[in-house]
Amino acid sequence: MARYLLTRAWHSALTLVLASVVVFLGIRALPGDPALALAGEDRSPEALAAIRAEYGLDRPVLVQFGHYVERMVQGDFGTSIRTGIPVSDMLRTALPVTIELSVLAIVIAAALGVGAGVVAAVRRGRPAEWAANFLALVGLSVPHFWLGLLAILYLSVATGLFPASGFVPFFEDPVGNLHHIILPALILGTGLAAIIMRQTRSAMLDSLSADYVRTAKAKGLSPRAVIGRHALRNSLIVVVTIVGLQLGGLISGAVVTEQIFGLPGFGKMTIDAVFQRDYPVIQAVVLLTATAYIVINFLVDLVYSLIDPRIRVAGDAA
Amino acid sequence: MTAILEVADLTVSFETESGTVSAVDHVSLDLAPGEIVGVVGESGCGKSVTAMSLAGLLPHSARVTGSVRLRGTELIGAPEASLRRVRGKELAYVFQEPMTSLNPVLTVGRQIGEVLQVHERLSRRQARARAVELLSLVGIPSAARRVDNYPHQLSGGMRQRVMIAMAVACDPTVLVADEPTTALDVTVQAGILEVLRDLRDRLGTSILVITHDLGVIADIADRVVVMYAGRVVERAPVTSLFARPRHQYTHGLLNASPVPGRHAGTERLQEIPGLVPVLTTQPDACTFAERCPAADETCRGSAPPLAPIGEPDHLVACWHPVEVP
Amino acid sequence: MTVLTVPEAETNPSLTRRTRVFRRLRRNPLAVISFVVLAIAVAVALLAPWIAPHAVEDTDFGSIFSPPGTPGHLLGTDDLGRDVLSRIMYGARASLEVGLLAVLTALVIGVPLGLAAGYFRTLDAIIGRFTDLLLAFPFLILAVGLAAIRGASLGNAAVAIGIAQIPGVIRVIRSDTLRLKSLDFVAAAVVDGASDLWVLSRHILPNATSVILVQATVALPAAILGEAVLSFLGLGIQPPDPSLGTMLATAQQFAARAPWAATLPGLVIMILALTFNVFGDALRDALDPKGDR
Numbered sequence: 001m002a003r004y005l006l007t008r009a010w011h012s013a014l015t016l017v018l019a020s021v022v023v024f025l026g027i028r029a030l031p032g033d034p035a036l037a038l039a040g041e042d043r044s045p046e047a048l049a050a051i052r053a054e055y056g057l058d059r060p061v062l063v064q065f066g067h068y069v070e071r072m073v074q075g076d077f078g079t080s081i082r083t084g085i086p087v088s089d090m091l092r093t094a095l096p097v098t099i100e101l102s103v104l105a106i107v108i109a110a111a112l113g114v115g116a117g118v119v120a121a122v123r124r125g126r127p128a129e130w131a132a133n134f135l136a137l138v139g140l141s142v143p144h145f146w147l148g149l150l151a152i153l154y155l156s157v158a159t160g161l162f163p164a165s166g167f168v169p170f171f172e173d174p175v176g177n178l179h180h181i182i183l184p185a186l187i188l189g190t191g192l193a194a195i196i197m198r199q200t201r202s203a204m205l206d207s208l209s210a211d212y213v214r215t216a217k218a219k220g221l222s223p224r225a226v227i228g229r230h231a232l233r234n235s236l237i238v239v240v241t242i243v244g245l246q247l248g249g250l251i252s253g254a255v256v257t258e259q260i261f262g263l264p265g266f267g268k269m270t271i272d273a274v275f276q277r278d279y280p281v282i283q284a285v286v287l288l289t290a291t292a293y294i295v296i297n298f299l300v301d302l303v304y305s306l307i308d309p310r311i312r313v314a315g316d317a318a
Numbered sequence: 319m320t321a322i323l324e325v326a327d328l329t330v331s332f333e334t335e336s337g338t339v340s341a342v343d344h345v346s347l348d349l350a351p352g353e354i355v356g357v358v359g360e361s362g363c364g365k366s367v368t369a370m371s372l373a374g375l376l377p378h379s380a381r382v383t384g385s386v387r388l389r390g391t392e393l394i395g396a397p398e399a400s401l402r403r404v405r406g407k408e409l410a411y412v413f414q415e416p417m418t419s420l421n422p423v424l425t426v427g428r429q430i431g432e433v434l435q436v437h438e439r440l441s442r443r444q445a446r447a448r449a450v451e452l453l454s455l456v457g458i459p460s461a462a463r464r465v466d467n468y469p470h471q472l473s474g475g476m477r478q479r480v481m482i483a484m485a486v487a488c489d490p491t492v493l494v495a496d497e498p499t500t501a502l503d504v505t506v507q508a509g510i511l512e513v514l515r516d517l518r519d520r521l522g523t524s525i526l527v528i529t530h531d532l533g534v535i536a537d538i539a540d541r542v543v544v545m546y547a548g549r550v551v552e553r554a555p556v557t558s559l560f561a562r563p564r565h566q567y568t569h570g571l572l573n574a575s576p577v578p579g580r581h582a583g584t585e586r587l588q589e590i591p592g593l594v595p596v597l598t599t600q601p602d603a604c605t606f607a608e609r610c611p612a613a614d615e616t617c618r619g620s621a622p623p624l625a626p627i628g629e630p631d632h633l634v635a636c637w638h639p640v641e642v643p
Numbered sequence: 644m645t646v647l648t649v650p651e652a653e654t655n656p657s658l659t660r661r662t663r664v665f666r667r668l669r670r671n672p673l674a675v676i677s678f679v680v681l682a683i684a685v686a687v688a689l690l691a692p693w694i695a696p697h698a699v700e701d702t703d704f705g706s707i708f709s710p711p712g713t714p715g716h717l718l719g720t721d722d723l724g725r726d727v728l729s730r731i732m733y734g735a736r737a738s739l740e741v742g743l744l745a746v747l748t749a750l751v752i753g754v755p756l757g758l759a760a761g762y763f764r765t766l767d768a769i770i771g772r773f774t775d776l777l778l779a780f781p782f783l784i785l786a787v788g789l790a791a792i793r794g795a796s797l798g799n800a801a802v803a804i805g806i807a808q809i810p811g812v813i814r815v816i817r818s819d820t821l822r823l824k825s826l827d828f829v830a831a832a833v834v835d836g837a838s839d840l841w842v843l844s845r846h847i848l849p850n851a852t853s854v855i856l857v858q859a860t861v862a863l864p865a866a867i868l869g870e871a872v873l874s875f876l877g878l879g880i881q882p883p884d885p886s887l888g889t890m891l892a893t894a895q896q897f898a899a900r901a902p903w904a905a906t907l908p909g910l911v912i913m914i915l916a917l918t919f920n921v922f923g924d925a926l927r928d929a930l931d932p933k934g935d936r
Contacts, residue, residue, distance in 0.1 A: 015775040022776070029792050137924070141864060141916035143871045146891055146909030153898050153905060211418040218375055218413075219433045219484065220406035229432075230421050237423065248781035248807070255783050256872055260895075271876055274787050274795075282791045290779040297778075309423055309468040 001305050001312050012298040019290040024068050027283055028061075054078075072287065078280035080273075087284045090269060097167060097265035100177075102254055104185035106243065109192035114232075114239065116193070117200025121208060122227060132197065139194025144253055148187045148260040155183065165262030184261040188253050192246055199242045203235035210234070237308050244300030247293055321348035322524050323372075323409075323492050328384035328394075330364070330371050341367045343548040344384070346624070349492060352518055354525045356539030356556070358532060358571075364548040365528045369496045373409050374401045389491065407437040410485035414497035416477035420469040426453075426480045427465035433487045452483040456513050475506035482513055489521060496528045511538050532571065536560060541631070544568050547605035550624055554632040564627055564639040566610045604637065612638040667929040674925035677918040684915060688736035697726035699733045699885045708901045721890070721904050722897050731911050734887035737880055738915060741801045741870035746862045748805025749812050754855060756809070757816025758843055762824060767817075774810045782807030782869055783878075790878045800879035804869040808862045812855075819854045823847045853930045860923030864916035871912050887912050 035051045036043065052058050059067070071077075077087035120132035156164035162183045168176040207213060208231050216230040255267030262268070266285070273281035305311040330342040342364040349355050357365045370376050372386050374393065386393040388408055393401065405411075413419040421429060430452055431445030440448065446465065453461035456479040469477055478498065485493055495514060499507035515538055517523050527538060535542055535556065542559045544552040544567065552565040563569045604622055607613040616637045624635040668674045687694065696717070703724035711719040711727075718727040760770040780788070786803035793799055823829055824847065832842050873879035874888025882889050887908040894905035 011772065011775060014772055015779060018772065018776045019779050022780075023788075026788055026792060137917060137920050138913070141868070141913050141920050143868050143875075143891075143909055143912045143916075145872060145875050146905075146912065149891065149895055149898065149905050149909070153902055157899060211413060211415055212421040214375065215411070215413060215419045215481075215484075216421070216432075218373065218405055218411040220402045220404070220436055221432065222402065222436075225432070225436075229424070233423055234421070245778070248778060252781045252783035252872070256876065259876060270784075270787055274790050274878065277791065279791065282787060286780070286784055286788050289781060289784045293779045293781070294775075307423075309425075310470050313468060313471065 004305055004311055005302065008298060008301045012294050016291060016294050019294065020069060020072065020287060021065070023283060023287045023290070024065055026286070027279060077284035077287075080278055080281050082273075082276045082278045087281055090281065091266070091284065091288070094264060094266045094269045096169075097263055098254055098258065098267060100170065101181055101185055101188060101257065101263065101265060102250055104181060105188035105192065105250065105254075108186055108189035109196055110243070112189065112193040113196025114200050114236070117197040117235075117239075118204055118227065118232060120197070120201045121204030124205070132201070136194040136197045136201075139190050139197070142190070144187055144191055145256045145260050147190065148184070148257060151183055151187060152260070167263050167265075180261075181263070184257045184263060188250070188257045191253060192243075192250060195246055195249075196239060196242065199239050200235060203238040204231055207231040207234045237304065240304055240307065241300060244297045247296055251289055251293070320350070322351050322389055323349040323526070324385070324387040325368075325372070326385045326387075328368060328371060328386060329382070330367050330376065331381045332379055333381070334379075341380075341548055342371065345545070345548075345550050347543050347550065347553065349524045349526055351524055352522045353540050354515070354518055354527060354538055355541045355543060356527045356529060356535040357543045357545060358529055358535050359545035361530060363545045365530075365545050366496055368545070369411075369494050369526065369528045372494060373405045373411070374398070375405075375411075403437075406433045406485075406490070407488045408490055409492045409494065410488070410490040412478075412481045412485045412493065412495040412498050414500050416474060416481050416501065417469070419481060420477055422469055425466050425468055426472070430465075430480070430484045430487055433484060437488045448487070449483070452487055453480070455486070456480075456483045457509070458483075473506075474502050475509060478502060478506075478510050479513060482510070482517070486517055486521070486523065489523075491524060493517070493523050493525045494528070495525060497530070498527065499534060500529070500531070507534070508537075514538060544571070549605055549621075550635065551606065552632075552634045552636075553624065554629070554634075558629055558632050562629070562632075562642050564632065564634040564642075565606075565636045566612050566638070566640060567606045569640045570609075604635075614638070664929045668925060671925050671929070673921050674929070677922040677925065680914070680918045681922060684735060684918070685739065687732055688739050691729075691732040691736045695726075695729035695732045697729040699725070699730055700883055701725060701729075708897070708904075710901075711903050711907075718907055719901070719903055721901070722893060727890075727904060727907060730885040730890060731887065731908055733885040734890055734908060735911060735915065737797065737884070737886045738867045738870055738912065741797060741804070741879070742863050742866040744798075744801035745804035745808065745866035745869070746859050748802060749808035749862055750855065750859065752805075753809040753812025754816055754848075757813040758820050758847060758851075760813060761817040761820025762839065762843055762847065770813065770817075774813050777806065777810050780807070783872065783876075786873050786878045795873075795878045795881060797880045797884075800870055800873040801866075803873070804866045807869075808866065811862065812858055815854055815858050816851060819851045820847055823850050857923065857927045857930060860919060860926055864919035864923070867912065867916050867919070 035048045035057055057064065075088050077091070079086050080090060083090075116132040116135065120129045120136075123129050151162075152164045156162045163180050167180050170177040208227075210231075213226060213230050216226045221229075254265070255270055257263070258265040258267035259271055269281065270285045272278070273285065325348065326346045328342055328345045329340070331338050331340040345364070345368055347355065347357070357368065359365050367376065367380075371380070371382050372393065374382075374396070376382065382394055384394060388404065391404075393404065396404075420426065427446050427449045430449040431440070431442065434440045434445040434448055435442065438445075450461045450465050453464055458464050458476055458479050464472070464476070469480070472480065478501075482495075482498075485495075493514075498514065499510050502510065511534065514525055514527070518525055525538075527534065529535060539556050541555050542553070543550055544559075544565065546567050552559065552563070552568045554564075559568065560572065563572050602620055604610070604613070604617040604620075607617040610617065614637075622635045622637045624633050626632065627634050627639060668678075696715070703720065705724065706713070706720055707722055707724040709720040709724075711717065713719055715726075718731065721727055721730070756770050756773070760767045782804050785806055786800060789799045789803050829842060829846050832846055837845075870879055870886070871888040871891070874886040875892045877889075877892065880886035880889060882893070890908040891905060894901065894908070898905040
């Protein structure tokens with residue numbers, strides 16, 4: 001396991017370095033003087049000089065890169081050129097919203113996706129399989145922001161059951177918080193649920209026809225034990241890695257969902273920054289997303305190696 | 319001697335896109351207490367399907383008719399719940415490929431203990447302790463340590479011993495071993511057969527060994543059932559079969575393999591020219607006629623019944639049995 | 644004793660395989676239905692300039708927010724009195740355009756990289772890290788970055804979506820190349836002294852076509868959805884150019900007054916993506932050699 005994790009760690013670290021280079025070069029790919037872009041409204045020579053000094057723009061590129069990495073590692077992402085608030089402060093209020101939304105969406109998606117996937121595999125060729133397959137196809141094909149619009153239109157506005165937009169921090173009002181976030185999380189979770197369902201179904205079909213499932217049946221185990229303990233346990237190992245790889249889609253989805261439901265999270269911050277050409281914020285957002293993706297996928301590999309004994313314990317006979 | 323397992327007119331067919339395919343055609347056999355019966359035939363002759371159908375382990379697409387009685391209780395058509403009480407407790411299986419037949423993500427102790435938890439209502443701790451005993455019973459050294467191993471940590475021979483330990487956990491009346499040695503090295507094979515024989519001697523388990531390997535039959539079986547294209551073509555005590563095979567197919571098989579009885583590991587029954595026919599129903603002919611040197615119009619016009627041939631307990635389904643010298 | 648039945652070798656496996664795939668597709672009602680719907684959608688998109696009842700930019704302030712069924716405006720009008728049906732036709736055209744552009748981008752870059760990764764062991768690790776790097780930038784974040792650097796446009800949306808689809812293409816082409824490389828006929832060509840380029844272009848690429856095709860049918864609906872999202876957020880096609888995504892963005896503001904305007908374009912996006920996905924599934928099943936029994 002140590003060897004496996006070392007390789008993974010090395011790959012993750014390498015990707016992280018490459019990603020930060022890409023982001024660094026991205027800002028320098030801006031047309032014209034980066035100092036102008038970073039300065040925002042205040043384009044007085046003094047302000048530009050201050051920016052150049054702060055970002056080290058008058059120094060060699062490699063020195064600039066070193067400086068940039070140093071600042072990022074310290075959590076210093078610069079200051080928003082529109083609001084004057086440090087980007088790290090903006091992230092501190094925005095990130096918890098997005099993390100709550102995403103975690104809730106993953107939980108919903110996993111519950112729906114694994115459940116439907118198991119049903120579809122076990123009830124092969126029955127109406128239940130058709131229904132689950134069809135729902136998964138629709139889940140893959142429906143534009144989620146549109147689903148969100150419809151939900152607001154027909155659920156929130158028409159019935160008043162759910163608030164159409166806004167947010168309450170969890171620690172101020174837990175019930176109100178859930179009330180605001182459950183609908184967006186459900187919408188965000190549908191796409192992921194469809195993907196998890198399809199993966200679970202095919203993994204389950206594989207493991208249900210495996211020899212060890214026949215052995216389990218021959219032992220006189222109940223269908224519940226055969227499916228749950230033998231088939232599903234093996235299938236979930238496959239599904240765990242899928243969730244990690246779908247993180248990119250989830251982040252993209254979260255951005256849109258927040259935009260529609262007016263949740264003051266990372267996504268809304270991102271979109272606002274693009275339209276305001278708030279480059280320090282954009283740079284932070286892109287770098288942070290890449291870092292989150294890489295770190296979380298490394299953690300998924302870690303979990304994977306813990307739940308799969310074939311990796312956790314090496315063979316000592318064979 | 320009263321039979322403990324009686325199979326009569328067992329017929330299995332599968333519905334496929336190209337029509338009904340019959341895999342097992344009116345197979346009858348029986349097993350006495352403490353007896354080891356070998357079922358031998360080429361791959362695709364229906365021997366494994368026969369084995370699987372005994373405890374209702376075939377997929378839903380299979381249509382099974384006939385009778386399987388275990389200690390007088392009919393299993394064909396029995397409700398799934400009562401079959402579950404039989405599987406693993408009265409009738410246990412050892413499968414061919416111990417690598418894939420064991421669950422890769424559960425420890426062997428857990429997989430053995432599972433049977434005891436279900437059938438003997440043992441606690442997890444008791445089941446684990448019993449699993450250690452069973453592992454030493456089937457000859458696994460340092461069983462107390464091996465019990466927490468995963469299948470990939472064990473050698474092929476040890477995995478097959480684990481399969482056997484799992485099968486005998488509840489002291490079953492009948493053990494069905496489907497190609498128990500096929501995936502193993504010759505030296506390891508002998509050890510596995512020794513374990514099976516030992517179980518029969520010590521626990522009195524009746525064993526049905528399904529194999530394509532005549533060496534295994536010669537080594538372990540008391541009686542032999544020869545299957546060809548879904549039908550039983552010859553049934554006899556092992557000595558009588560090897561000394562005086564009466565069916566043209568059995569005769570061919572014995573000629574095709576080197577001296578039976580001397581330990582045969584690798585020979586497979588591929589030496590008879592021609593292929594096993596596709597298993598579509600052909601009730602009005604001997605299924606071996608196409609490949610048989612002695613076949614004539616009778617053989618192509620009607621199927622021979624399985625009938626006694628003079629010697630005690632020796633039956634053959636052939637219109638032109640091989641002459642005894 | 645004589646040898647009786649020996650199965651005859653097929654004379655031209657590729658030809659019989661192709662006819663078998665077509666036959667399987669024809670026999671699958673879902674495949675036929677989705678193909679017909681796709682054909683209609685493509686025809687409408689291509690012919691939009693000729694068959695749309697109104698010009699896309701025609702405003703009619705006298706009849707804004709007409710409900711569906713209004714004479715002359717089958718699907719109603721929007722906030723500027725523009726014909727919703729005409730805008731949906733042009734929007735679908737834009738969706739398909741971006742979808743094709745994105746998938747082409749992904750294939751043009753992904754297929755050679757996938758072939759190289761599967762064929763040359765030394766390149767595998769490098770391409771693997773490149774794939775990891777691309778995966779770390781979700782398409783929306785890529786689009787955000789691109790929009791920040793070069794401004795939002797149809798082209799940038801297509802590029803962002805296409806880049807995000809490269810890892811998927813590399814992955815499936817790589818594993819298919821690995822599979823093909825181990826087959827006898829490729830090994831024979833290598834033994835005969837064929838150059839790597841020759842083996843890749845003459846033996847591996849032609850046999851990987853079906854995998855590429857399936858990947859393209861998976862990528863297209865994803866790209867269509869991606870375009871809709873980006874245009875909705877204002878990162879893709881810019882108003883007043885018609886796009887299903889921008890239509891929904893506008894409709895969102897007036898959703899209470901004109902719910903149909905917020906419903907119909909989304910429905911069209913879903914039907915487009917759904918039919919592509921259904922057809923892709925059917926194609927994959929038809930091409931699956933496991934179904935050859």
